[in-house]
Structures are given as C-alpha cells and as structure tokens.
Amino acid sequence: MATPSAPTTERTASADTPTPLSRVIAYLRPMGTPLGSVLFAFVVGAIVVVATRGNALLAYESLACGGFGIFCQNGENTALQLSNTLVFTTPLILTGLAVAVAFRAGLFNIGAEGQLVMGAIAAAVVGIKLGTWPALILLPSVLIAGTLAGAAYGGLAGVLKAVTGAHEVVTTIMLNYVALWASRYLIIGGPLQAPGAFNASPPVAAGAQLPRLVPLNNNLLFGLPQSVFTAxxxxxxxxxxxxxxxxxxxxxxxxxEITAVGQSQRAARYAGISVRRTIVVTMLISGAFAGLAGAVVLSGLSHSLVDTYFQDTTGFDAIAVSLLGQNTAIGVVLAAILFGALHAGGQVMEADAQISHNLVFVLEALVLFSLAANFLRTFKFRLPAFGRSPTQPAELEAQDVVVGAADEPG
Amino acid sequence: MTTPTPSPASPASADTASLAVDMRSIVKAWPGVVANDHVNFEVRRGEIHALVGENGAGKTTLMNILYGLIRRDAGDIFVNGKLAHIQGPRDAIALGIGMVHQHFMLIPVLTVGENIVLGREPTTAGDIYDAARVRQEIGELSRRYGLTLNPDDKMGDLPVGLQQRAEIVKVLYRGAEILIMDEPTGVLTPQETTELFHVLRGLRAGGKTIIFISHKLKEVLDISDRITVMRRGKVVGHLITATTTEQEIARLMVGRDVLLRVDKAPANPGPVALAVEGLTAASDSNVPALRGVSFEVRQGEILGIAGVEGNGQSELIEVLAGTRKASSGRVLLGGKEITNLSARAIRSRGISHIPEDRRGAGLVLNYSVADNLVLGRQRSARFAWNGFVLMLNAILAWAKRLIAEFDIRTPTPETRARALSGGNQQKIIVAREMASEPLVLLASQPTRGVDIGAIEFIHRRIVAQRDHGVAVLLVSAELDEIRSLSDRIAVMYEGRIVSFEAAETPEERLGLLMTGGGRADAAASKVAG
Structure with a gap:
C-alpha cells in the first residue's frame, strides 16, 4: 500500500504544518469556552446590577477587592481578602474533583454535598473519640476517616447504579438529605451533641486539627491580628x-478505563472493561474526594460538627467548578480559585457597593447556564469564517479531519 | 460512450429544459477542506441517476445542498430549467425535491398512514384527523406506483424494507418529482433490494426522477441510467451505465486500478482452533437468536458466515467475544471450554474481535489513535507497569509501529480517532486486533462503510492472518466478500446454520439458502467441517 489512496492524507496536510501562532491557538483553544462563559456571566451580571439601579463597576471592583484584594476602595486588607478566598477555595477544589471524576465516567454526582457531610461526620467522630491519640497518627486518621466515609457514601450510589440501574442523579440527591438530617440528628439531641451546646459537637482534639497558615495569636501581621487570617x-x-x-x-x-466508560460504554465493554465495576470504582473515588473535603473543613476550620450544612453550597458549587474546569485537574483548581474569590468577594461587595452578595450566585448560575447551553460554540465556528453556515453534518467524516486535528494541542 | 472527463458547465440550451436538476459549479468548503469543488451535476428528467464515490468524496454534501440542509458557498442550482433559490428543505420540497435518508425519519409508535401525512395531516371540519381520507390518498399513491402498504399497520412492527417504502410514499405524498435516495440499500436484504429496484423502476416509468447515492457498484450498474462519479470533492466522470464496467467505475472512484478480487493461495488448515457446539442465545429483545449453532474453525482457515442480517450472526459473534451470554451449548478454544467467560478473559485467551459497529463498539472516538490502539490491553504488562501505571512511551512507540505497519493515515498518533475517515478508523481496529497475535480472529463486517482502497488492504491482511495460522471467523452481509475471502462458507438462517458450502458455491445458491430455501438438498452438499 505505497500508493496514497485514502483522501485523508492530502486533506490533513495543510492542518499538519503548525505555525507558531496556530500552536498557541491550539493550546488556548480548550480554554475558550470556559473563559467565554465567565465573560458572558459578568456581562449579563452587569446588566442585572444596572437594571436594579446598582453601580456595576463598583460592584465588580468590590468583588475583585473581596476576592483578590485588588481595586479596594475602603482600605480593605489585601492579605485578609486572599486568606478568605483560600478558605472558600480549599473545599471547592476537592468537591470539584469529586464531580469531575464522575463526569469523566459519564456520571452526574449531585451528591458531593452529602458525601462531604458524611466525611465531616466521620472526621468529627474520629477527632473526638480518639482525641487521645498523638497528632501524628490522629490527624491522618481524621482525614482518612472522612475520605473513607465519603467514598462509602458515593460508592453506595455507584453500587445502586451498577446493580439495580438506579440513576445516580436521583440516588445522590436523596442521599444528600439522609446525610444532612443525620448530621443534624447527631448534634441536636444525638450522641455527638456537646454538653451545654444547642446544635454543635464538641471540638475535635487539638491533634486532629489541620494547622493554620499563620499561628493563632494576636501578634500583628500585615497590620492585623494574626487570628483573623483563617486560611x-x-x-x-x-x-x-x-x-x-x-x-x-x-x-x-x-x-x-473511567474515561473509556464515560465516552462509550459499548466500546469499553467490547474491550473487556467491566462497566459496572468501573462505575462503582468511579463513585468510590468521587465520594472519597468529597468526603476528604468535609474532613478538611472540619479539621482545619470549623473544628466541630456544626449545624451549617443545610445552608452550605460547597457540594453544588462543585458542579460549576468541574464544568468550568472542563474536568481537568488544573482547570478545577483554577475554577475553584475563581469561585472561592467570588464567594469571598460577595461579602465585601455587600458592604462596599450595597449590592446583595446573592449576585455571586447569579454569576455562578450564569456561568453554568452558558456552559450547559453550550451556545458559545456557535460563535466559535462563526468567527473564523464570516458568513459561513455553522451547520456541520455529523455524517461527513472528511471535514472532521481538519477540525479534529486542529483541536489537538501540540 | 464512456467519457471519464468532467463535462464543462453546460451552457443554457434547449437541452436545459430536459434537465430536472442542474447544479453548476457548486462550491462548499469546510474549514480546511473543500467538500465540493466546482461540482457540475446534471440529472435528466425521468432517469435514475447514480451518484457514486467513496466516503468523504462529497456526494452527501452535494445532495444536502440540493435539499437545502447545507448552504453552498458558490454555484447555481437550476430545477426544471429555472434558477432555484433553496434556503432550506422547505424550499426544496416546494420545488418537488424529496429525500429518503439513510436513517429513516419515522415515528415507530404511529401508524404507517400517520407517519406518511405527518406535518400535513388532512383534517375534517373542527380540525379532526381525517383517517378515512388518509387511507384513500395513500391507497391511491400505493396503487399508482405499486407500493403496497397498509396505512393502519404500526410503523415499528414493519420490517426495514417496508419502513423504507413508507419513507418513499411519504416523500411522494409531499409531491416530490425528484427523489434523492441516500444509500437506500445499505439496510436491505437482497430480496428487499430487488423489490426496491422494482419500485424505483415503477417510479421512473411514472415520470419521476431519481438520484441514487451508492458505493455498491453492482447495484449502480443494475439500476441506474447514467452515473456521476465523485472523488475528493470533484466530479471525475460522467458515465452511461449501459456502456461501462465495475472496473471502470472503481478506477474513477479510487483514482487507480483496484483489485476487486482477493488473491489468495489455497488454505492449509491445521487442527481445530475454535469449536462451537449447540449454542443457543437470546437477542436483546429476549427472543431466541441462536437455536443450536455448531461449527468448527481450524487454524489457518477462514470460515465465512453468510446470511441476511438479523439471522443471529451478530449474536453469535457477541457470544464468542464474551459480550453476550449463551443460554446453552459450548464454546471450545483449542479444546478448552470458554463458554460465557467475561470479555476480558476471552480476549486474554487469544480471541480477537473486529466488531461490526466500528464507531460504537470498536473505538472510543474521542480517544487518540494511540489510546485506541491499546484499548482492551491497557492493563497488559506491555503498556502498564504493575497493570496500573500507564507507560506512555511504550504506548506511543506501539502506536507509531502499528500506524506504519497498517498504513493508518493520521496526522499524529495523538489525533482523535473521530477525526479519521471510516477506512482509517477501521484500520485502527484491524491493527489492534491483529497485532495482539490472536489464535482466533472474529471479523464482523470488517469492511462495512470503508472505501475501496481500505477494503483491499483489510482483505489482504485477513488472508495474511490466515496464512499465519490464525483461525478466522468472518461474518459479512456482502456475499462477494464472503465468497472471495472464505475457505468454507456456513450459511445462517433464523439462528441456525442451515448448510456448509464450498467457497466456489454460486451466489444464487447461497442467496437461496440465506432466505430459507434449498434446505432439502443442504445435507447432501455439506462440506465436511
């Protein structure tokens, strides 16, 4: 077969000779959709602010101030704002990974919140009951307990899906409620209630606590007592x-195998990959990340099991994080930083610009909306060739050649 | 008159009036590829005109432009001599153009009549569906063109051939004078194809114009009056069916001489590699698909399974590959029982499988070529350290080797499989399954939807596997493929093997056996297994 006969060769030739510019474009291309959706959210968010007689510029300046400590109007402390952002970002990364790994397998884990709560409960139990253990053993035990509890809880949804076919969206939503009410039961009249407290457990032992970035005392740091830096x-x-x-x-x-199952269960099965087993393993990993998030927050921030989970949105923000991060590790970290900054910034915005911090949830929803609706894609195809129809019939394999080849970075 | 040269854009003349469709200098470019490069396409009124070319040659693009599904970049379309402004299918339908798609656009839960009138249902006063009028109108159409159909049958209950017939009636009901048939025989049995051709001839006699898209050369020669051949976005030939040959069309399509027959030495069969005894299994809809199948394949021979699709071949291959459970019977590999082992276990014992559904079951389309080349072996010691941590360099080196050895045309090993042509996608699977050095190769429709050049290549590779001592079980809906590759032929009908035949068995006899005929003398002509 020396004679070139397949049409592919010639057609790809042009796409196969990358210029420096095309390399850069190919590299940045996967970021186009997420960045575009964030831009879209901020534009529409500005319209919302203006329509409700707010000052959009001031709103975004104070958001940036609260999130990253830049553009501050009222002398906010940059280091404090960054510390607050880190506090929000920390669990968002882990829950974002939890949702992302499930997405990779084609599963929609809406139960990250429940798995997080289960992780927090397990971490609290270990941190309280085994409080006499040395920190060197106790702290890892706390984190591992949270991880395992989350894994078991996520795995439960996985097993249900693999064995009975119960849809993970339904089971994980329901399991969220079980976890939330279980946490409330444990600390209100339940076995974990601290003596004299209304709705909290006793704090975990000091050895079970993740250290703060700066020690807890009132020495001044960046002009503020160190105790305010909760990162x-x-x-x-x-x-x-x-x-x-x-x-x-x-x-x-x-x-x-996880990605193969997510892309094509049929191809995976034909290749000898056990789809059921992969689903269960994926949900175990997914739950493990979320459970670890719960343990980390309990061990590093709240220190005791408190009744805040009904208001906590970390497990749901995680869906936005993983979608915006396109289910890649680096993407999830970056998206978690963005959403962490938004949540931290919302408080400053409310104080400085008199705009409800709920605008942050509007922005988050808009990002999700534009990612889910996927309408930015339309622009992507229109921009390079003006007036050209964006219609691309799926059956035609030939034109896929170049489109697909250009998608490959490097 | 065989003129394999592009005709110049025909000037407007008296001739123009007799043209049902006259597409002039049509250009359609996708980013980076020209799907239609100044294509001229003329169809005379009342003829059956075949549009042939390999996958990706641009024939579907051209027809989608005519039907208004895709907007052209340049060029004019004349319908019945008048300049046509086609912005969407609505305009095309108004001009009397109808398209019967490869994949039917039917609603299975509705009746035949309801499907046909869908979108323009006749109503009585008060906006009530007029079933009586539907029956009458469809009856009229059916009679006129010899398209027998019962409007009250539920669409989902009908065989594929009748569903297609309903699609044709639907298009006629909308007043089509020009019918575009996109690969209409791909899903049909030989008998249904014969009936379809009968119907098409009837439509032609009734004054309709038919554009017949196909890559099956025999059928094109059988049904068409004239042929337009496309290659790589251009028209490379206008032929008159009566004066051309299969060889000539193939040469135009591919751009070089093509070996339509397979060169192979006589088989040299060794001991039995795969033995199947009394195998039964149910289909997805839980009806018996295999009703006691027994055969043996020896090392170094190709056993071809001939049969009309849906007679249990798919289920048989799935049971052998471990993706479907047998309800009884035994499968022996080299004398050891492997019945109902998992797909992974069967693979590891030396059975390779080229599945019939390339895009769905054979490849993870969004995976790179390299990743697809290790699919199923991602945990082998060769590619994963301790069966867990992937050795990316080993995978890449392996991919480069197979890409060269199997002539997979891909820009890079990291290119996604989705981006390759059908032939090259199939070569990925063929390379992967053959390179694992199997004892038995299950090849199911190995060249379906693949261009002629790749077919030739894959056929030679299958024969090379046989000569290398592999036992090959070949399933194909193409009788030509079965006859040219196989050393022995087993004919399957309704979940049973009704006869073993020699490779030289005439097509007519196989066709008869495949449809349940000729079984009385089947035993007499049985070739020893």
Missing amino acids: YTGIFVSLFGAAIYFFIMRRTALGY
Whole structure:
C-alpha cells in the first residue's frame, strides 16, 4: 500500500504544518469556552446590577477587592481578602474533583454535598473519640476517616447504579438529605451533641486539627491580628488531591478505563472493561474526594460538627467548578480559585457597593447556564469564517479531519 | 460512450429544459477542506441517476445542498430549467425535491398512514384527523406506483424494507418529482433490494426522477441510467451505465486500478482452533437468536458466515467475544471450554474481535489513535507497569509501529480517532486486533462503510492472518466478500446454520439458502467441517 489512496492524507496536510501562532491557538483553544462563559456571566451580571439601579463597576471592583484584594476602595486588607478566598477555595477544589471524576465516567454526582457531610461526620467522630491519640497518627486518621466515609457514601450510589440501574442523579440527591438530617440528628439531641451546646459537637482534639497558615495569636501581621487570617493548610491537601486526580486520569489504566466508560460504554465493554465495576470504582473515588473535603473543613476550620450544612453550597458549587474546569485537574483548581474569590468577594461587595452578595450566585448560575447551553460554540465556528453556515453534518467524516486535528494541542 | 472527463458547465440550451436538476459549479468548503469543488451535476428528467464515490468524496454534501440542509458557498442550482433559490428543505420540497435518508425519519409508535401525512395531516371540519381520507390518498399513491402498504399497520412492527417504502410514499405524498435516495440499500436484504429496484423502476416509468447515492457498484450498474462519479470533492466522470464496467467505475472512484478480487493461495488448515457446539442465545429483545449453532474453525482457515442480517450472526459473534451470554451449548478454544467467560478473559485467551459497529463498539472516538490502539490491553504488562501505571512511551512507540505497519493515515498518533475517515478508523481496529497475535480472529463486517482502497488492504491482511495460522471467523452481509475471502462458507438462517458450502458455491445458491430455501438438498452438499 505505497500508493496514497485514502483522501485523508492530502486533506490533513495543510492542518499538519503548525505555525507558531496556530500552536498557541491550539493550546488556548480548550480554554475558550470556559473563559467565554465567565465573560458572558459578568456581562449579563452587569446588566442585572444596572437594571436594579446598582453601580456595576463598583460592584465588580468590590468583588475583585473581596476576592483578590485588588481595586479596594475602603482600605480593605489585601492579605485578609486572599486568606478568605483560600478558605472558600480549599473545599471547592476537592468537591470539584469529586464531580469531575464522575463526569469523566459519564456520571452526574449531585451528591458531593452529602458525601462531604458524611466525611465531616466521620472526621468529627474520629477527632473526638480518639482525641487521645498523638497528632501524628490522629490527624491522618481524621482525614482518612472522612475520605473513607465519603467514598462509602458515593460508592453506595455507584453500587445502586451498577446493580439495580438506579440513576445516580436521583440516588445522590436523596442521599444528600439522609446525610444532612443525620448530621443534624447527631448534634441536636444525638450522641455527638456537646454538653451545654444547642446544635454543635464538641471540638475535635487539638491533634486532629489541620494547622493554620499563620499561628493563632494576636501578634500583628500585615497590620492585623494574626487570628483573623483563617486560611489553613487544608489548601495543600486540596492541591495534593488535584495532583492525585491528574495522576489517576492521565497516567493510570484506571483513569483510561473511567474515561473509556464515560465516552462509550459499548466500546469499553467490547474491550473487556467491566462497566459496572468501573462505575462503582468511579463513585468510590468521587465520594472519597468529597468526603476528604468535609474532613478538611472540619479539621482545619470549623473544628466541630456544626449545624451549617443545610445552608452550605460547597457540594453544588462543585458542579460549576468541574464544568468550568472542563474536568481537568488544573482547570478545577483554577475554577475553584475563581469561585472561592467570588464567594469571598460577595461579602465585601455587600458592604462596599450595597449590592446583595446573592449576585455571586447569579454569576455562578450564569456561568453554568452558558456552559450547559453550550451556545458559545456557535460563535466559535462563526468567527473564523464570516458568513459561513455553522451547520456541520455529523455524517461527513472528511471535514472532521481538519477540525479534529486542529483541536489537538501540540 | 464512456467519457471519464468532467463535462464543462453546460451552457443554457434547449437541452436545459430536459434537465430536472442542474447544479453548476457548486462550491462548499469546510474549514480546511473543500467538500465540493466546482461540482457540475446534471440529472435528466425521468432517469435514475447514480451518484457514486467513496466516503468523504462529497456526494452527501452535494445532495444536502440540493435539499437545502447545507448552504453552498458558490454555484447555481437550476430545477426544471429555472434558477432555484433553496434556503432550506422547505424550499426544496416546494420545488418537488424529496429525500429518503439513510436513517429513516419515522415515528415507530404511529401508524404507517400517520407517519406518511405527518406535518400535513388532512383534517375534517373542527380540525379532526381525517383517517378515512388518509387511507384513500395513500391507497391511491400505493396503487399508482405499486407500493403496497397498509396505512393502519404500526410503523415499528414493519420490517426495514417496508419502513423504507413508507419513507418513499411519504416523500411522494409531499409531491416530490425528484427523489434523492441516500444509500437506500445499505439496510436491505437482497430480496428487499430487488423489490426496491422494482419500485424505483415503477417510479421512473411514472415520470419521476431519481438520484441514487451508492458505493455498491453492482447495484449502480443494475439500476441506474447514467452515473456521476465523485472523488475528493470533484466530479471525475460522467458515465452511461449501459456502456461501462465495475472496473471502470472503481478506477474513477479510487483514482487507480483496484483489485476487486482477493488473491489468495489455497488454505492449509491445521487442527481445530475454535469449536462451537449447540449454542443457543437470546437477542436483546429476549427472543431466541441462536437455536443450536455448531461449527468448527481450524487454524489457518477462514470460515465465512453468510446470511441476511438479523439471522443471529451478530449474536453469535457477541457470544464468542464474551459480550453476550449463551443460554446453552459450548464454546471450545483449542479444546478448552470458554463458554460465557467475561470479555476480558476471552480476549486474554487469544480471541480477537473486529466488531461490526466500528464507531460504537470498536473505538472510543474521542480517544487518540494511540489510546485506541491499546484499548482492551491497557492493563497488559506491555503498556502498564504493575497493570496500573500507564507507560506512555511504550504506548506511543506501539502506536507509531502499528500506524506504519497498517498504513493508518493520521496526522499524529495523538489525533482523535473521530477525526479519521471510516477506512482509517477501521484500520485502527484491524491493527489492534491483529497485532495482539490472536489464535482466533472474529471479523464482523470488517469492511462495512470503508472505501475501496481500505477494503483491499483489510482483505489482504485477513488472508495474511490466515496464512499465519490464525483461525478466522468472518461474518459479512456482502456475499462477494464472503465468497472471495472464505475457505468454507456456513450459511445462517433464523439462528441456525442451515448448510456448509464450498467457497466456489454460486451466489444464487447461497442467496437461496440465506432466505430459507434449498434446505432439502443442504445435507447432501455439506462440506465436511
């Protein structure tokens, strides 16, 4: 077969000779949709602000101030704002990874919140009941307990899906309620209620707590007492989690199989991959990340099991994080930082610009909306060739050649 | 008159009036590829005109432009001599153009009549569906063109051939004078194809114009009056059917001489590699699909399974590959029982499988070519350290080797499989399954939807596997493929093997056996297994 006969060769020739510019474009291309959706959210968000007689510029300035400590109007402390953002970002990374790994397998884990709560409960139990253990053993035990509890809880949905075919969206939503009410039961009249407290457990032992980034005392740092900087070393646990995620997805046969199942269950089955087993394993991993998030927050921030989970949105923000991060490790980290900054900034915005912090949820919803509706794609195809119809019939394989080839970075 | 040269854009003349469709200098470019490069396409009124070319040659694009599904970049379309402004299918339908798609656009839960009138249902006063009028109108159409159909049958209950007939009536009901048939025989049995051709001839006699898209050369020669051949977005020939040959069309399509027959030495069969005894299994809808299948395949021979699709071949291959459970019977590999083992276990024991559904079951389309080349072996010691951590360099080296060895035309090993042509996608699967050095190769429709050049290549590879001592079980809906590749032929009908035949068995006899005929003398002509 020396004679070139397939049409593919000639057609791809032009796309196969990358110029420096096309390389850069190819590299940035996967970021186009997420960045575009964030831009879209901010534009529409500005319209919402203006329509409700607010000052959009001031709103966004104060958001940036609250999130990153820049453009501050009222002398806010940059270091404090960054610390607050880190506090929000830390669990968002882990829950974002939890949702992302499920997405990779074609599963929609809406139960990250429930798995997070289960992780927090397990971490609290270990941190309280085994409080006499030395910190060197106790702290890892707390985190591992949270991870395992989350894994078991996520795995339950996975097993249900694999065995009975129960849809994970339904089961994980329901399991969220079980976890939330279980946490409330445990601390209001239940076995974990602290003596004399209305709705909280006793704090975990000091050895079960993730250290803060700066020690807890009233020495001045950046002009403020150190005690106000609540950022804690959980962020390193989160980044470690992202590294684990990257390794699993990119460098292991397991990650290969998870993605294969997500892309085509049929092809996976024909290749001898057990789809059921992969679904269960994926949900175990997914729950593990979310459970670890719960343990990290409990161990590093709240220190006791408190009745705040009904208002907590971390497990749901995680869906936006993983979608915006396109289910990649680095993308999830970046998206978690963005949403962490937005949540931290919302409080400053409310104070400085007199705009409800709920605007942050509007922005988040708009990002989700534009990602889910996927309408930015239309612009992507229109821009390079003006007036050309965006219609692309799926059957035609020939034109896919170039489109697909250009999608490959490098 | 065989003129394999593009005709110049025909000037407006008296001739123009007799043209039902006259597409002039049509250009359609996708980013980076010209799907239609100044294509001229003329169809005379009242003829059956075949439009042939390999996958990706641009024939579907051209027809989608005519039907208004795609907007052209340049060029004019004349319908019945008048300049046509086609912005969408609505305009095309108004001009009397109808399209019967490869994949039917039917609603299975509605009746035949309801499907046909869908979108323009006749109503009585008070906006009530007028079933009586539907029956009468459809009856009239059916009679006129010899398209027998019962308007009250539920669409989902009908065989594929009748569903297609309903599609044709639907198009006629909308007043089509020009019918575009996109690969209409791909889903039909030989008998249904014969009936379809009868119908098409009837339509032609009734004054309709038919554009017949196909890559099956025999059928094109059988049904068409004239032929337009496309290659790589251009028209490369206008032929008159009566004076051309299969060889000539193939040469135009591919751009070089093509070996339509397979060169192979006589088989040298060794001991039995795969033995199947009394196998039964149910289909997805839980009806018996295999009703006691027994055969043996020896090392170094190709056993071809001939049969009309849907007679249990797919289920048989799935049971052998481990993706479907047998309800009884035994499968022996080299004398050892492997019945109902998992797909992974069967694979690891040396059975390779080229599945019939390339895009759905054979490939993860969004995976790179390299990743697809290790699919199923991602945990083998060769590609994964401790069966867990992937060795990316080993995978890449392996991919480069197979890409060269199997002539997979891909820009890079990292290119997504989705981006390749059908032939090259199939070569990925063929390379992967053959390179694992199997004892038995299950090849199911190995060249379906693949261009002629790739077919030739894949056929030679299958024969090479046989000569290398592999036992090959070949399933194909193409009798030509079965006859040219197989050393022995087993004919399957309604979940049973009704006869074993020699490779030289005439097509007519196989056709008869495939449809349940000729079984009385089947035993007499049985070739020893």
